[in-house]
Amino acid sequence: MTAPLLSITDLVVEYPGRRRTSFRALHGVSLDVRPGETMGLVGESGSGKTTLGRAVLGLAPVSGGSITFDGADIGTATKQQRRRLSRDIQVVFQDPYTSLNPAMRVGDILAEPLLAQGIGRGDARARVAELLGQVNLPLDAADRFSGEFSGGQRQRVAIARALAIDPRLIVCDEPVSALDLTTQARVLELFAEIQERTGVAYLFVSHDLAVIRAISHRVAVMYRGRIVEQGSVADVTERPQDPYTRSLLLAAPVPDPGEQRERRLARLAASAAARVDDTTPSTDPMTAEAAR
Known part of the structure; x- marks a missing residue:
């Protein structure tokens, strides 16, 4: 098996608070990205997926764990080292405007x-x-x-x-979420064509499982700063093991009203079956988003 290009091990990101309390955004996250592949990172708003991408780019504080790129530790890289890394690691942000x-x-x-x-x-x-x-x-x-x-x-x-x-790696932070569906499809095709031609690897962040399914080789599902499931795109999107992943899949809308009604009922059942604790989420993503 090819050695990972990017390895993230037990990553912790904490932001200092105003009154000596801190907010922990990532809780011991581990994943890797291999050369020439797309690792999809999916989760609802507030799950920590963008924070993970920012940590790779040196834009979020690393409080624990490690980030290595091509075998070198970059989690605590200096500004000068980051400038050199920019040749190998680039980013496409969410808002093209x-x-x-x-x-x-x-x-x-x-x-x-x-x-x-x-x-x-x-x-x-x-x-x-x-x-x-x-x-x-x-x-x-x-x-x-x-x-x-x-x-x-x-x-x-x-x-x-x-x-x-x-670059050898591009962090793609919700790069198609601001686009209409037709334009999304064209831009995703462009990403795939570029990867096939150049061999660049992507860490592809999105809240949309349909986008992740279309572009990724492997998928990691995030919730509350933790990865609750990861594997090949087929395993995660067709045979999900975690209740949250099943709920996230069922939350995706479909054009048929009857099928949508069945999915809604199945989603409620999946939410009820999920465990209620900090490590294995049980809240339906649509309900959780509405509650915010």
């Missing part, structure tokens, strides 16, 4: 990480043209501002920026 600088032309946005790595302007321009072709945008997009594009096109620009310096 705020993740791009509206005052910069697309060509400058894409050239910025290249110039930061010491690549000459001529080579950077050539690479920008190549990147636009990879994400199926016209060459003249380089001379336009991000505000001139649709949400799906902006996310393609964000993906191109993440790919600019040939």
Whole structure:
């Protein structure tokens, strides 16, 4: 079996409180991402999945456990070490409308990480043209501002920026949740095409199991800062073992009213069967979200 590219072991993330109390966002989380694969991380709002991605990127405090990338510990990397890591680890954020600088032309946005790595302007321009072709945008997009594009096109620009310096891992934080369903499908196809062509690995964060099922090789299900189930995409989405995972699957809407009614009843039954404690959740995701 191929050695993991990214290994997260017993990761704890705590945020300090105002009155000497702290909030623990992650409770001993462990998972790995292998070269060239997509590890899907799914859970409802507040489950800790985005915190996990931020910890990998050095944007959340690591209070315990370890994060290793290609065998090197990066959980406590310095700012200088993080700058070097940016060549290998990139990110695509959720909102395509705020993740791009509206005052910069697309060509400058894409050239910025290249110039930061010491690549000459001529080579950077050539690479920008190549990147636009990879994400199926016209060459003249380089001379336009991000505000001139649709949400799906902006996310393609964000993906191109993440790919600019040939990273080995991209953390994808809800990268299609702000897009309509048709555009979601196109962007997911683009992610898959890029992975097949370049061999890049993804840590793909989403609240939507349908998205995770479409893009992932393996899946980890998070709830209350813990992973309650993980395995191949077929095992987790077709033969779930944990009550919360079953409830999460049943919460996904279907277009047929009769089937939707049956799923609602099954979801209630799954919620009732779940254990009520901090380690194995029992609350239906739709009910929990409504209660917030």
